[in-house]
Amino acid sequence: MNVRAIALLAVLGGAAACGPRQAEVRTAPSAATGVAVQVKNDLTQAVNVYIAAGGADTFLGQVAAKESKALSVQGFASGSTVSLKAVTVDGAKTYSRDKIVLNGTYTFPLP
Numbered sequence: 001m002n003v004r005a006i007a008l009l010a011v012l013g014g015a016a017a018c019g020p021r022q023a024e025v026r027t028a029p030s031a032a033t034g035v036a037v038q039v040k041n042d043l044t045q046a047v048n049v050y051i052a053a054g055g056a057d058t059f060l061g062q063v064a065a066k067e068s069k070a071l072s073v074q075g076f077a078s079g080s081t082v083s084l085k086a087v088t089v090d091g092a093k094t095y096s097r098d099k100i101v102l103n104g105t106y107t108f109p110l111p
Helices: 003-017
Strands: 036-041 047-053 056-063 067-072 081-088 094-101 105-110
Touching: 036 047, 036 056, 036 081, 056 067, 081 105, 094 105
Parallel strands: 036 105
Antiparallel strands: 036 067, 047 056, 047 081, 081 094
16 A cells, blocks of 8 residues: 555544544523522621521522522422521521512511
């Protein structure tokens, strides 16, 4: 085999390797549920905010002292009845609201 034939085979083999391939395309999970908790923290320290339905707490986020923050609610459908809990970062105090129906944005004032 001469050099030209080898080069031609290399080019044809490379082109075949670059041909069409099966690709799987996925979308990211839906992030926007349209449900949020607006935490108005008037305390002098940060709080960790949790949501619960059926007994298991799910961490929503942390809100700094003297700040207000909207926390997106993931994994809970609009219309669900839940409980909200805010725990100071030192664990000394807990503030809670029960039987909250998720619909739009719920305001959770502290204290």
